[in-house]
Amino acid sequence: MKNKLRVLRAERQWSQGELSLRLGVSRQAVNAIETEKHDPSLDLAFKISRLFNLPVEQIFEPENRQSITP
């Protein structure tokens, strides 16, 4: 899943260590999300959303954006 975490973190001039402390996860987890090697759980995605005060869909974007009809 694509995401803007690295950009958002850079805007606030936070290191990966600082962001990991704010999110309560390891630095490796932050790095893996930024490099798109790990898709965060819903719980963590919402934590990130609250931390940056942005909706989840403005931070994360699926690789394949197919329209889903209800």
Next chain:
Amino acid sequence: MSAIDATQNTSLTPKKALLILAGAATGLCCAIGLKYAALSVGVSLKALDAFDLTALVLGFTFLVFGVVTALLSTSRRQLAKQLEGEAAELPATAEEVRTIRLQAAGLVLAGVMLWAPVFIGSRFAHSTAAAVGTVAAIAVLFLVQTVVNVRFWRSSDEFMRQMVLTIGAVTFALGQGALFLYAVAERLHLVRALTTWDILVLLLALYLVVSLAVSIRRTQR
């Protein structure tokens, strides 16, 4: 699997080349050291079969990884650099140090538990008392390692847990596939029968390779 993973880009820099050379030299020294350590307790490496030698190499690898990891955890700044790269500003937290030390303890125990059966089995080959004592001691160490592993799991975040599960799943898939094919060949008398010790050593070797591959892939920057 180690949290202190081989990382970053794959280009060969002078620093990396030096590290590789230092690693090769250390490996050679350790191999010679291992040979004489074995001789000092009355065990000749030449007398061991391929599986016992593999067990010693694996045990040695676990021990080295464990000791290096434990040493790294003594400096919070250095540990932070290992975890985050040179850009690390904050020193490692107490929680990070604790998690790394648990990992180190698990690795050292794994190394000892792989070495003991080979050394004791070779040195006291005809002593039932030594065998029973070794099994009992290893059972205690195994219990301690299980506690360490559970505590490591509890202190890990979702990323580390997913990595552990991936390593387990890949090792199981590859291991059971290879074991199935070998079992078929063995049943048809095409290859020699393996002992449970042989299978365990092969499984742990596979586990080591898979855990290195998965952790390198997941922690690249």
